[in-house]
Amino acid sequence: MKRQIRILGIDDAPFTFHDKYSAVIGVVMRGGEYIECVLRGQVMIDGTEATLICQEMIQHSRHRKQLKVIMIDGCCLGGFNVVDIDDLSTATNLPVITITRDKPDHQKIKQALQNNFEDWKERWLVLRKGKLHRIPTRHNPIYIKCSGVSLEEAKEIINISTIRGVIPEPIRVAHLIASGITRGESYGKA
């Protein structure tokens, strides 16, 4: 695999209970090294259009033809606005990999969906798409899902694009931008 593979990393911005929307930041990088482009969209908090927003962000970008893979910080953008990784992969004809540091607590998530959404069953079904893999690293493990790509290839892409720590640069940088523009100074580790 090319070390300079074009990756789009996506993360959402922090929000408060007063906000209706959350910014979504996309970062196009060559491997884990060189930033080519920054994209910005927004999703409704707890809305249902996150998949479409990601799809449009890609389709409207000048870089769409160079992109080889999409990475997302988890499966949701803007609260419980769930990204359908299979639909996104099909619509864009690109592999999708979601990555988190913490193992999702499915019981807790299901409970939260049931307590807060009439359409909790639909959200839950989308959220459960894709097998969750625990990937050991030199540091803590990460948890990933993939669609449109084998686990082995996904691991290779993650390896190529991770410089320090465990989070691939496209997601790490998208997180720094999303949190920095919202709070004035970026924080945390994606």
Next chain:
Amino acid sequence: MKRQIRILGIDDAPFTFHDKYSAVIGVVMRGGEYIECVLRGQVMIDGTEATLICQEMIQHSRHRKQLKVIMIDGCCLGGFNVVDIDDLSTATNLPVITITRDKPDHQKIKQALQNNFEDWKERWLVLRKGKLHRIPTRHNPIYIKCSGVSLEEAKEIINISTIRGVIPEPIRVAHLIASGITRGESYGKA
């Protein structure tokens, strides 16, 4: 000089005639390689507080103690909101380097100031601070000013932090973020 020298790159966001403020993005990088932090402030378009905004952005940052140099895309943020590079360097106790691709047309700038600002003389004096140096590169030359640092050291810092093309990464990335978050997709080359 350490290749991992901490540099803050600053650029402003594009704006329209309807806007009162322009976002200012700061990016803290280790040399030209690794992004550590994204900062966001704002300046009044054609205001007079750009120097103070840069100063506060730095003083409020968790990274202030690691910073070794400030780079700015030109001498103005938000139209003709001129940064006083000497004052900024003194207030932060850090070297300041401004960088542009195009040679400033001083005659045209002076005329624009005279036509638009009662305080044009003050702005003009601040704008003229620092000697403008033409720096040849493998590609087109760049034009720089520096304060609190020798020309030789400034060139070395620029060399360390430039990966592709002629613009150091901290400024290039600040430009991508500032234009991307404002327009939806970043454009141009800082």
